[in-house]
Amino acid sequence: MVRRSRALGVGAWLTAAVVALPVLSVALNLTSPRGEVWRHLADTILWELLSNTFWLLVGVGSLAGVIGTVSAWLVATRRFPGRDVFEWALVLPLAVPTYVIGFVFVALFEYAGPVPTFFRETLGIGWRLPNARSYGGVVLVMSLVVYPYVYLLALTAFRELGANFTEAARSLGCRPVAVFRRVGLPLARPAIATGVALALMETLADFGTVSVFGYRTLTTAIYRVWFGMFDRVAAGQLAVVLMLFALILVTLEQRARGRMRFVQAHGRNVARTLPPLTGLRGWAATAFVSGVLAAGFLVPTGVLAFWSLRAAEASLLPGNFPELLRNTLALAASACLLAVAAATVLAYAARSTRSRALSFGTRIASLGYAIPGSVIAVGVLLTLARIDGIINTALGWFGGFGVGLILTGSAFGLLFAYLVRFISVAFFPVESGLTRISGSMDESARSLGAGPARVLGRVHLPLLRGSLLTALILVFVDVMKEMPATMLIRPFGVDTLAVEVWQRTAESMWTEASAPALSIVAAGILPVIVLTRLRGTNEARL
Amino acid sequence: MSDVFLSLDGLNKTFEGSPAPAVSEVSFSMPKGEILALLGPSGCGKTTTLRLIAGFESPDRGTISIGGRIVQSGDVEFPPEERGVGFVFQDYALFPHLDTRRNVEFGLSRLTLDDRRRRTREAMDLCGLEGMESRFPHELSGGQQQRTALARALAPGYELLLLDEPLSNLDAALRTSLCKELRRILKHAGRAAIVVTHDREEAFQIADRVAVMRNGGLEQVGSARELHDRPVSRFVAEFVLDATFLAGVVARQGVVTEIGPIPGADSLAAGTKVVVAVRPQQLELTPSPDGAGVVVERVFRGSHERYRVRLPSGTELSSFRTIRTDASSLDVGAPVALKLTDPAPPIFVE
Numbered sequence: 001m002v003r004r005s006r007a008l009g010v011g012a013w014l015t016a017a018v019v020a021l022p023v024l025s026v027a028l029n030l031t032s033p034r035g036e037v038w039r040h041l042a043d044t045i046l047w048e049l050l051s052n053t054f055w056l057l058v059g060v061g062s063l064a065g066v067i068g069t070v071s072a073w074l075v076a077t078r079r080f081p082g083r084d085v086f087e088w089a090l091v092l093p094l095a096v097p098t099y100v101i102g103f104v105f106v107a108l109f110e111y112a113g114p115v116p117t118f119f120r121e122t123l124g125i126g127w128r129l130p131n132a133r134s135y136g137g138v139v140l141v142m143s144l145v146v147y148p149y150v151y152l153l154a155l156t157a158f159r160e161l162g163a164n165f166t167e168a169a170r171s172l173g174c175r176p177v178a179v180f181r182r183v184g185l186p187l188a189r190p191a192i193a194t195g196v197a198l199a200l201m202e203t204l205a206d207f208g209t210v211s212v213f214g215y216r217t218l219t220t221a222i223y224r225v226w227f228g229m230f231d232r233v234a235a236g237q238l239a240v241v242l243m244l245f246a247l248i249l250v251t252l253e254q255r256a257r258g259r260m261r262f263v264q265a266h267g268r269n270v271a272r273t274l275p276p277l278t279g280l281r282g283w284a285a286t287a288f289v290s291g292v293l294a295a296g297f298l299v300p301t302g303v304l305a306f307w308s309l310r311a312a313e314a315s316l317l318p319g320n321f322p323e324l325l326r327n328t329l330a331l332a333a334s335a336c337l338l339a340v341a342a343a344t345v346l347a348y349a350a351r352s353t354r355s356r357a358l359s360f361g362t363r364i365a366s367l368g369y370a371i372p373g374s375v376i377a378v379g380v381l382l383t384l385a386r387i388d389g390i391i392n393t394a395l396g397w398f399g400g401f402g403v404g405l406i407l408t409g410s411a412f413g414l415l416f417a418y419l420v421r422f423i424s425v426a427f428f429p430v431e432s433g434l435t436r437i438s439g440s441m442d443e444s445a446r447s448l449g450a451g452p453a454r455v456l457g458r459v460h461l462p463l464l465r466g467s468l469l470t471a472l473i474l475v476f477v478d479v480m481k482e483m484p485a486t487m488l489i490r491p492f493g494v495d496t497l498a499v500e501v502w503q504r505t506a507e508s509m510w511t512e513a514s515a516p517a518l519s520i521v522a523a524g525i526l527p528v529i530v531l532t533r534l535r536g537t538n539e540a541r542l
Numbered sequence: 543m544s545d546v547f548l549s550l551d552g553l554n555k556t557f558e559g560s561p562a563p564a565v566s567e568v569s570f571s572m573p574k575g576e577i578l579a580l581l582g583p584s585g586c587g588k589t590t591t592l593r594l595i596a597g598f599e600s601p602d603r604g605t606i607s608i609g610g611r612i613v614q615s616g617d618v619e620f621p622p623e624e625r626g627v628g629f630v631f632q633d634y635a636l637f638p639h640l641d642t643r644r645n646v647e648f649g650l651s652r653l654t655l656d657d658r659r660r661r662t663r664e665a666m667d668l669c670g671l672e673g674m675e676s677r678f679p680h681e682l683s684g685g686q687q688q689r690t691a692l693a694r695a696l697a698p699g700y701e702l703l704l705l706d707e708p709l710s711n712l713d714a715a716l717r718t719s720l721c722k723e724l725r726r727i728l729k730h731a732g733r734a735a736i737v738v739t740h741d742r743e744e745a746f747q748i749a750d751r752v753a754v755m756r757n758g759g760l761e762q763v764g765s766a767r768e769l770h771d772r773p774v775s776r777f778v779a780e781f782v783l784d785a786t787f788l789a790g791v792v793a794r795q796g797v798v799t800e801i802g803p804i805p806g807a808d809s810l811a812a813g814t815k816v817v818v819a820v821r822p823q824q825l826e827l828t829p830s831p832d833g834a835g836v837v838v839e840r841v842f843r844g845s846h847e848r849y850r851v852r853l854p855s856g857t858e859l860s861s862f863r864t865i866r867t868d869a870s871s872l873d874v875g876a877p878v879a880l881k882l883t884d885p886a887p888p889i890f891v892e
Binding site: 163164165167168169170171172173174175182183186187273275 | 558596598599600623625627633637648651652694698
């Protein structure tokens with residue numbers, strides 16, 4: 001046992017170090033000399049980038065917070081037409097990547113798009129819709145797909161409060177709205193804050209939507225500096241700034257999570273029916289949530305399906321569609337295996353040793369989910385370029401020829417970036433699966449004559465199967481959806497579905513972009529189902 | 543009763559997806575200031591009845607009036623916040639983000655600051671919560687949480703309090719002392735109260751009258767002594783008196799049973815099949831080699847022993863026997879003679 005746990009410890013340290021490397025190499029940029037481009041950036045657009053990013057977060061945080069909280073409160077506490085369907089359907093927008101909903105809305109609302117055209121033709125020329133490519137447009141569109149984070153966490157919180165709190169408040173003379181204000185909101189505040197933080201991490205990481213809307217943020221600037229000006233140092237410095245935003249969000253999230261424990265539910269199951277919202281108010285609730293759902297899921301997917309059909313009829317489907325699909329699936333499959341394997345090593349190490357240093361390393365490694373893909377991409381590229389340089393120098397000493405950029409230019413870099421970004425996505429389900437296997441289970445299996453391998457095969461594997469599968473699916477789909485890191489690191493000529501969507505939408509070829517986008521959304525529904533089912537079994541177990 | 547304060551008339555409630563009604567045809571009324579216990583096994587509809595009165599659930603049918611105001615009838619349905627009824631939850635439902643004082647003050651938001659302070663003070667003093675003002679619920683013991691929940695429900699001054707299994711989350715010793723305390727507080731405040739419980743002793747200690755429920759229906763309402771002396775059904779006799787039952791047939795002079803003739807059942811026609819409820823403290827056992835029964839179980843209960851005796855037919859009866867130092871116990875397997883000392887045992891038609 002001792003030797004095994006030492007090997008495990010070494011493996012875990014290596015994993016943590018590898019994962020932390022790119023983040024550290026971005027952080028190092030803070031101190032490196034500032035290049036020309038950086039000075040230029042600071043003089044011209046840096047403040048605009050900072051304030052744009054800041055206001056984007058403020059806007060999306062508020063709007064997604066309100067939408068998520070209100071719909072969760074309605075679903076958790078009242079009965080209204082369609083409530084049971086909305087309860088799960090409200091999670092669906094999570095399947096739509098931000099850049100997909102972004103381009104669908106721009107396509108629908110741009111001057112020549114179907115909606116303004118319809119309004120012009122029916123209501124006359126003078127009638128104008130607000131410009132979709134605006135601050136309000138970005139905020140609205142982003143909020144429509146990230147609010148489910150708030151919705152899910154708030155819903156769980158409101159549920160755990162139990163109807164007892166609501167009923168207690170009402171028996172003390174509170175009207176329903178006062179119950180929300182005086183009891184529901186204060187108690188669910190940590191959960192709502194956590195949800196908002198997660199939603200904002202998604203917002204911060206987004207690249208496709210903001211660029212389609214022409215809204216300049218730190219993410220788009222990194223891309224432009226990297227590809228437009230070839231200035232790696234400046235890109236690295238922008239990445240540092242972006243990472244600081246991300247770290248602030250992580251801190252907020254962790255603090256809010258810490259406070260979530262303070263509300264504890266120990267209500268028993270009393271047979272009860274939710275009080276109904278009758279008449280007009282019930283229909284108003286239905287209208288509100290169905291509006292949210294339509295705008296965040298039904299309309300975008302419907303439009304995508306419609307355009308895909310049109311594209312198929314006009315043979316506008318990308319000719320290389322099979323190849324795109326193959327690339328995407330191959331990358332996603334290898335990345336998810338890699339990430340789940342690494343996460344399993346980390347989770348086992350965290351379980352079998354109580355080393356504080358190691359648990360710190362695990363924490364660092366699990367920060368990836370908060371750090372935008374573009375930052376990780378820059379970090380990975382900087383790291384690999386350095387290693388490539390070392391390899392070539394070493395080969396030079398031995399009188400050989402340089403082998404060129406063997407790491408930077410291959411799929412290796414991309415997989416590395418995916419690992420860094422998504423290892424935490426795999427880590428949480430595996431870790432929570434492991435906590436269900438108590439140490440006494442190992443001991444009882446050992447005392448019944450099973451060797452370590454048998455314990456692993458007969459006890460752990462069957463118990464972990466579900467968690468491992470969940471982890472694989474989650475990472476698989478996240479990799480499929482990932483855009484900014486893929487854009488920056490992909491080997492020359494390797495296109496994926498997400499890259500195709502980006503390239504087509506950058507040229508406003510909406511119809512051509514729709515089939516790849518629809519494939520991504522279809523894949524995205526998978527983890528939504530898995531997560532909803534997981535929540536179901538969790539509730540059943542509690 | 544001329545001064546009816548709360549009255550329930552024909553309440554019915556069936557939950558969606560449930561074949562049997564949770565509450566069926568429940569009617570009763572109570573005067574101001576009375577404490578009533580709703581007693582019954584779990585799932586008998588007592589909590590649902592309470593929740594219907596509070597307005598947390600809507601009945602399918604039935605009328606509720608509180609203080610002369612109809613709060614539930616047909617289309618009329620007052621929301622909980624307009625019924626003026628205090629509710630104490632089984633898990634207390636204290637607001638975890640508010641300290642004790644602000645929990646108690648919660649229902650007083652419409653009063654002036656001075657009134658609010660005074661009412662909070664009074665309710666907390668009455669419930670023995672001095673010095674707990676700034677503690678949060680998770681910093682209180684189980685008993686203190688219970689008192690806080692009670693103080694919170696008392697503070698608004700409602701004439702009626704509903705308490706759902708108020709003591710079930712406490713340990714046995716605390717339960718007994720809080721039981722008396724609860725009655726003292728309710729009586730001192732002069733409030734009417736309905737206390738839901740599945741614990742017989744608790745019901746009798748707290749309440750003036752006890753309502754026994756079964757399968758959603760009300761079996762019997764009465765004082766402890768009324769229930770004991772005149773149980774209306776076999777269920778009440780079993781649940782309230784711990785009675786066991788002896789089959790018999792009505793004859794000219796009383797009822798013929800396995801252990802001999804038993805007086806009573808004068809109003810029933812001869813030949814009617816009946817069961818006689820045997821109160822365990824009124825069944826005397828004496829060791830006798832040719833007795834009709836055999837001891838099959840003996841349980842030591844402190845002041846008395848509880849015996850189970852099997853008759854030749856297979857019927858088993860319970861008997862309590864006071865423990866005295868000058869008399870030895872009966873052993874399991876010993877043959878015993880049985881004698882019913884009850885002059886008028888309850889008799890139910892089968």
